[in-house]
Amino acid sequence: MLERLKLAWVVARKDLLLEFRTRTAILSAVVFTALVLTVFNFGRDPTAVPTIDLAPSILWVTFTFAAMLALNRAFALELENHALEGLLVSPLSRTSLYWGKLIANLLFVTIVEAVGLPLFVLFFDVPVWHVLLPLVGVIALATVGFVAVGTLFSAMVIRTRFAELMLPVLLLPFLIPPLVGAVQVTARLLSGRPASEVVGWLRLLGAYDIVFVTLSTLLFPHTVDE
Amino acid sequence: MTLAQKGRWTTLVGLVLLAAVYVRALAFTPIERTQGPAQKIYYIHVPAAIWTETAMILVGVASIFFLFLKDARLDSFAEASAEVGTAFATIVLTTGPIWGKPIWGTWWTWDARLTSTLFLFFLYIGYLLLRGAVADPGARARYAAVLGICGMVLVPFIHFSVYLFRTLHPMPIILKPSAPALPGSMLATWSVSFAVFTVLYVGFVMQRYALARARQEVPHA
Amino acid sequence: MPETFPHNAGYMVAAYTVAAVILVAYAVSLYRRTRNL
Numbered sequence: 406m407l408e409r410l411k412l413a414w415v416v417a418r419k420d421l422l423l424e425f426r427t428r429t430a431i432l433s434a435v436v437f438t439a440l441v442l443t444v445f446n447f448g449r450d451p452t453a454v455p456t457i458d459l460a461p462s463i464l465w466v467t468f469t470f471a472a473m474l475a476l477n478r479a480f481a482l483e484l485e486n487h488a489l490e491g492l493l494v495s496p497l498s499r500t501s502l503y504w505g506k507l508i509a510n511l512l513f514v515t516i517v518e519a520v521g522l523p524l525f526v527l528f529f530d531v532p533v534w535h536v537l538l539p540l541v542g543v544i545a546l547a548t549v550g551f552v553a554v555g556t557l558f559s560a561m562v563i564r565t566r567f568a569e570l571m572l573p574v575l576l577l578p579f580l581i582p583p584l585v586g587a588v589q590v591t592a593r594l595l596s597g598r599p600a601s602e603v604v605g606w607l608r609l610l611g612a613y614d615i616v617f618v619t620l621s622t623l624l625f626p627h628t629v630d631e
Numbered sequence: 632m633t634l635a636q637k638g639r640w641t642t643l644v645g646l647v648l649l650a651a652v653y654v655r656a657l658a659f660t661p662i663e664r665t666q667g668p669a670q671k672i673y674y675i676h677v678p679a680a681i682w683t684e685t686a687m688i689l690v691g692v693a694s695i696f697f698l699f700l701k702d703a704r705l706d707s708f709a710e711a712s713a714e715v716g717t718a719f720a721t722i723v724l725t726t727g728p729i730w731g732k733p734i735w736g737t738w739w740t741w742d743a744r745l746t747s748t749l750f751l752f753f754l755y756i757g758y759l760l761l762r763g764a765v766a767d768p769g770a771r772a773r774y775a776a777v778l779g780i781c782g783m784v785l786v787p788f789i790h791f792s793v794y795l796f797r798t799l800h801p802m803p804i805i806l807k808p809s810a811p812a813l814p815g816s817m818l819a820t821w822s823v824s825f826a827v828f829t830v831l832y833v834g835f836v837m838q839r840y841a842l843a844r845a846r847q848e849v850p851h852a
Numbered sequence: 853m854p855e856t857f858p859h860n861a862g863y864m865v866a867a868y869t870v871a872a873v874i875l876v877a878y879a880v881s882l883y884r885r886t887r888n889l
Contacts, residue, residue, distance in 0.1 A: 554781065561774045565764035575757040575778065578750045582788040585796065605795050613788055620784055624777045627698055635889035642879050649875065653868060667858035672867040679871070718878045722871050729867040733860035831875065838882040841889050 409501050416497070416505020421512060424478075431516060434474045438521040441467045442528050456529050461591035464525050465547075465584055471517040472548070473576075475510050476555040477569055493629055503625035507556045507618075514548055536594040543594070546610040547587035550617060554579045557621040560628040579617075586610045634844075638837030645830035652824045660820045672730040674820050678828040679722040680744050683751055684786065686716030686832065690758070691783020694776035703847055706772040709779055710762060711839035715832055717755040723748040743793045750789050754782040768847070 424430055445463045449456075492502060522544070526533050533540055555576055562571045586606040593603050632640075656674045663670035690709045697705035727745045728738040739745070758778050765771040813821060 557777070557781075561761070561765075561777065564767075564770060565761070567764065571760065571764055574760060578753045578757070578789070579781065579785055581750060582785070582792045585792050589796070609788070609791055609795060616784060616788075617781075620781065624698075624780065627773045627777050633889060635886040639883060639886070642882070646876065646879060649872070653872070657864070657868065662857055664857050666860075668861040668864040669858070669867075671864050675868060675871045715878075718874060722874050725870045725874070726867040729863050729870065733858065733863045835878065835882060838886045842882075842886050845886075845889055 409498060409504065412497055412501035413504035413508060416492075416502055417508035417512070420506070420509035424509075424513065430474070430478050431513065434471050434513070434517045435520050437474060438467055438471050438517055439524055441470055442521070442524055446528055456531065457595055460525075460529055460531050460595060461588045463529070464522075464591060465588050467521055467525070468514075468518055468544070468548070469551070469580060469584065471521065472514045472551060472555060473573055475513040475517070476552070476559045476572060476576075481563065499626040499629060500622055502629070503556065503560075503622055506560075507553060507621075510552050510556050511548065514552055518544060518548065531595060533595070536597075539600075540591065540594050543587055543590045543607070543610065546607070546614060547583040550583035550610065550613045551576070551580050553614070553618045553621050557625055557628065560625065582613050583610060586613070633841065635838050635841035638834050638839075638841060640834075641830060641837060642834030645827060645834050648827045648830060652820070652827050655823065656820050660816055661814075663817075666734055669730055669733045672726050674824045676723060676726040676730060677744075677821070678825040679719045679726070680748055681825065682828050682832050683716050683719040683723055683748055686712045686719065687751055687754065687786060688783055690716065690779045694779035694783070697772065697776045698780075703772065704844065706775065707840050707843035707847065708836070709775060710843045711836045713755055713758050713762075713779070714839050715835040717752065717759065718835070719828075719832070720748055720752040720755060724752060741793075741796075743790070743797060746793050747786075747789050751786070754785065758782065 442463070445459075445467075449459060522533075525531065555572070558575050558579075559572055562568045562575065565571050586609045590603045590606045590610075652674070656671050660671065660674075662668055689712045693705045693709040693712065696702070697709065724745070727748070731740050731742075731745075732738050758775060761778055762771055762775050765774055
């Protein structure tokens with residue numbers, strides 16, 4: 406198990422190093438996030454609808470777009486120069502490969518979220534300090550959920566025509582439970598509702614993560630093997 | 632008789648029986664007092680919804696067996712069940728709003744059944760698109776199986792999300808007869824309709840499966 | 853006692869028609885695709 410994790414980290418490191426050498430993807434994702442938040446700001450009338458009502462949805466739509474950008478590049482790197490075949494004939498286990506990709510994608514999305522959240526707080530004047538820890542917690546829970554499924558699907562989609570279009574289409578239904586849960590919990594946290602109201606949603610998010618990370622790990626070999 | 636021919640006959644029988652259900656539902660089943668005649672849409676809407684979901688579960692189960700057994704027939708069955716499920720989902724998503732408008736006053740309601748079916752529809756479309764987008768038959772079958780299994784596992788999560796959402800956001804209370812609470816004559820109509828939809832599912836799948844198997848024999852470009 | 857219920861039979865007819873059209877159209881589509889099988 407530990408060996409697998411170490412190998413996964415090797416894969417993740419490779420991806421992240423490649424990413425940070427060029428920095429294009431992470432920069433475009435960050436810029437994109439700032440852009441989306443700005444557009445949302447101009448799309449609303451603060452006198453008609455209080456910010457706090459729209460804020461959770463805005464935050465999560467932004468994070469979802471950012472995650473899509475990250476996932477789209479996940480296997481694109483390997484397609485060039487047939488690097489994926491090289492990875493597959495190496496003694497690297499499929500589980501390590503999946504986990505490596507998952508970790509790299511999670512880190513990528515986390516960085517974008519870490520920039521996006523302060524921007525969001527700034528642009529929309531949303532008080533988050535008193536709930537920062539639970540908010541970060543729910544962001545982590547939801548992100549793990551859709552990045553786990555997204556990483557699995559990006560492995561399949563990369564060999565289809567219209568790969569960038571297929572991924573969001575396939576992923577959409579799978580985003581619903583983590584997104585709905587995340588928006589609901591975020592909304593309750595931001596408006597200072599008691600913790601008891603969010604327990605159900607947190608259970609949903611937790612269960613989703615456990616189930617889909619496990620399922621994706623089990624199914625991943627079928628996306629790369631004959 | 633080939634499988635496709637048996638499927639055609641089964642479908643024909645199903646359609647004839649459907650006509651009988653129509654007559655029974657429209658002319659010989661009492662009108663529900665609060666909702667009026669529009670309530671009768673229920674006899675078509677709900678059986679279609681049940682089969683939409685069951686078809687997805689069957690896609691998932693066939694996909695699991697396919698990944699273990701590698702039997703192409705299982706892949707063909709999954710392909711067939713997905714297409715038929717999509718057709719039934721279309722029925723639910725069209726009859727639902729037509730029912731909703733006179734009863735709830737709005738074309739779309741985020742009620743449990745309609746919402747779940749909408750996401751099932753997205754799952755089906757994704758599944759069919761994926762099948763269409765992968766050129767290599769081996770990869771197509773494996774990828775479809777992966778998606779099918781994920782889709783089947785997603786179904787309870789969608790139900791739970793909708794349930795949680797609704798308990799915290801109560802919808803306006805509208806009298807909507809649920810299956811066990813239906814009085815005798817209505818329950819009988821509903822049951823017969825459900826049986827007919829079952830026959831139609833079987834007939835459709837038999838034909839679509841035969842088509843999928845035929846295409847496997849002669850791979851087309 | 854007179855039956856008083858909302859008069860929305862039009863919707864009922866519309867829904868039943870739509871469902872029938874979808875089912876028959878799909879049946880025809882399958883028939884045409886599997887005709888030679």
